[in-house]
Amino acid sequence: MQRVIAKTFGEISFYGAVALFVVMTAFPFYWMLITSLKSNPDLYNVTNIPFWFNEAPTLEHYRYLFEQTMFARWLLNSLIIGVSVVAITIVAAVPAGYSLARMTGRTGEALGIGIFLTYLVPPTLLFLPLSRIVANLGLQNSMWSLVLVYPTFTIPFCTWLLMGFFKAMPVEIEEAAIVDGCSLFGAFFRMVIPLSGPAILTAVIFTFTLTLQEFVYALTFISSTAQKPITLGVATDLVRGDIFFWGEIMAGALIASIPVAIAYNLFLDRFISGITGGAVK
Amino acid sequence: MVSIAEPITKPVSRFRFIMDRREVLGSIFVAPAILYVLLLVGLPFLLAVYYSISAYTIYNPTWRFIGLANFEQIVSDPVFLETLGNTFLFTFGSQFLGLVLGKFGALLLLRPFPGRRIVRALIILPWAVPIALASVAWEWMFDSLYSVINWSLIALGIITRADAPNWLGNPHLAMLCVIVVNAWRFFPFAIVIFLAGITSVPQDVIDAATVDGAGFWRRNYQIILPMILPIVAIGLIFGIVFTFTDLSVVYLLTNGGPVNATSVLGFRGFQVGIVSGDVSHGAAISLFMLPVLFIVVIGMLRFIRRREI
Numbered sequence: 083m084q085r086v087i088a089k090t091f092g093e094i095s096f097y098g099a100v101a102l103f104v105v106m107t108a109f110p111f112y113w114m115l116i117t118s119l120k121s122n123p124d125l126y127n128v129t130n131i132p133f134w135f136n137e138a139p140t141l142e143h144y145r146y147l148f149e150q151t152m153f154a155r156w157l158l159n160s161l162i163i164g165v166s167v168v169a170i171t172i173v174a175a176v177p178a179g180y181s182l183a184r185m186t187g188r189t190g191e192a193l194g195i196g197i198f199l200t201y202l203v204p205p206t207l208l209f210l211p212l213s214r215i216v217a218n219l220g221l222q223n224s225m226w227s228l229v230l231v232y233p234t235f236t237i238p239f240c241t242w243l244l245m246g247f248f249k250a251m252p253v254e255i256e257e258a259a260i261v262d263g264c265s266l267f268g269a270f271f272r273m274v275i276p277l278s279g280p281a282i283l284t285a286v287i288f289t290f291t292l293t294l295q296e297f298v299y300a301l302t303f304i305s306s307t308a309q310k311p312i313t314l315g316v317a318t319d320l321v322r323g324d325i326f327f328w329g330e331i332m333a334g335a336l337i338a339s340i341p342v343a344i345a346y347n348l349f350l351d352r353f354i355s356g357i358t359g360g361a362v363k
Numbered sequence: 364m365v366s367i368a369e370p371i372t373k374p375v376s377r378f379r380f381i382m383d384r385r386e387v388l389g390s391i392f393v394a395p396a397i398l399y400v401l402l403l404v405g406l407p408f409l410l411a412v413y414y415s416i417s418a419y420t421i422y423n424p425t426w427r428f429i430g431l432a433n434f435e436q437i438v439s440d441p442v443f444l445e446t447l448g449n450t451f452l453f454t455f456g457s458q459f460l461g462l463v464l465g466k467f468g469a470l471l472l473l474r475p476f477p478g479r480r481i482v483r484a485l486i487i488l489p490w491a492v493p494i495a496l497a498s499v500a501w502e503w504m505f506d507s508l509y510s511v512i513n514w515s516l517i518a519l520g521i522i523t524r525a526d527a528p529n530w531l532g533n534p535h536l537a538m539l540c541v542i543v544v545n546a547w548r549f550f551p552f553a554i555v556i557f558l559a560g561i562t563s564v565p566q567d568v569i570d571a572a573t574v575d576g577a578g579f580w581r582r583n584y585q586i587i588l589p590m591i592l593p594i595v596a597i598g599l600i601f602g603i604v605f606t607f608t609d610l611s612v613v614y615l616l617t618n619g620g621p622v623n624a625t626s627v628l629g630f631r632g633f634q635v636g637i638v639s640g641d642v643s644h645g646a647a648i649s650l651f652m653l654p655v656l657f658i659v660v661i662g663m664l665r666f667i668r669r670r671e672i
Binding site: 096097099100103104106107108110111113114117125126128132133173174175177178180181182184185193195197199200202203204205206207208209210211212213214215230231233234237238241266267270291294295297298301302313314316317326328331332335338339342343345346347350354355 | 385388389390391392393395396397399400403404406407408410411414424467468471474476482483484485486487488489490491492493494495496497498499500501503504506508509511514524547551555556559600601604605607608609610611614615628629632633636637642645646649650652653656660664
């Protein structure tokens, strides 16, 4: 009997702890959702219970967001930036990752670690000189400055990620293709790339989410509303004077968060095996 | 002898010598990535170093060399010293909190239970969602008047509306807030890293330890922890580097305030170098990140390598 009680108590505290963690991580997003659906009189009344609707829910904030602000434009900007950065990154990182994975000896190892370290060079160290470079190229206040600069961290990141995947791919596949008459380049192009579709897809997804998550460079380079990507626009452009439009801000934050959250969950395991590939044997 | 099929002679490409030689092709393959990084990371880095020893501002873009004068001025500035202290507090406070929460969360998620996938998906959220957007949500939760946290504390009878804390308006509370938000953002990453490590430990090692009489704590801290240290080290590199150089959480939640109480290096460099346009001093402030980054990265890399042998 005592064992049953102890076991029940153990189960309750286990699920209690799990619930606590879920509340801790998910509550701010629940808060975004409920704020975005509440009418203003409901939001700005301290006597109301804030966790649920005290008046009828409304889509007014979403309508305002799309009709009265540049929100749709920011979505489009983010899409253009994301797609362009993905294209640049994949063209540079797929061959680089492959080459570094197949390089033997000290050079390959040193280059690999060098690439990894570049990913760790923080934006807050580089934003001053980069802002001058961007200005000299005539790209200040343009979203194309972000297309130019974002590959500085997405290329190292994807090269590192893809290096891990290519290392796991048996070299015999290429050798077989070469024996069958392919050049080395042909083996890479006709065998390795088609076989690494899932790895490249992972790189594409994470490059895209990295461009959505970036904030520092966007904040530094872009000040005109029409050129902002979505993260920057929602975080800085929905405040008029000193007044925060919380309903609209939360609606925008929620819309921008959803695709990233889904992508991370779908590709998480590949991501982890990629970045830790060198550390766990 | 008659051959059954004529061998097809393929036209030999002029580029055959490139296409076939591994070392040539290998160099060509890495070249674009390396070039991009050299031009837009290496070159700006050198520029940043040069700005810091020049008198460059956006109003007077001169390359005049003035030695270490910028650094001397910065070090004698009390606001900078406060910023430096804040940066360490912010980094190590949030990393410590994040690691503790991460280890605990990983222990919970290790055990299979119904709905684990959904729970994992929800727990990953703070790390996946752009931190700028999550920071804005937190800012709303810390609002001086409509804070949901204060509302709950009042409803529970812990505080009254009259003495409800102004989370982002009080220097100590504001520091606590940015630390908590940053720990909140990083601990799901720590969970994921711990889980990846723990599941990579072979079950027979754990079984052998159990047979030899190792209990829960001994298995955890003397068997599993040493084995997963390399992967935890990678997680820590990411965590420390990105927190030490962070700008967005502080910028959006407190804007460095109240009265510089939450100003950190990245934020101060932005304020001085971009907002005020004093590029040389801003660059010098940012360069103060470098020694710490070097120590962390070199220490961790040496550690990882030693583990592998």
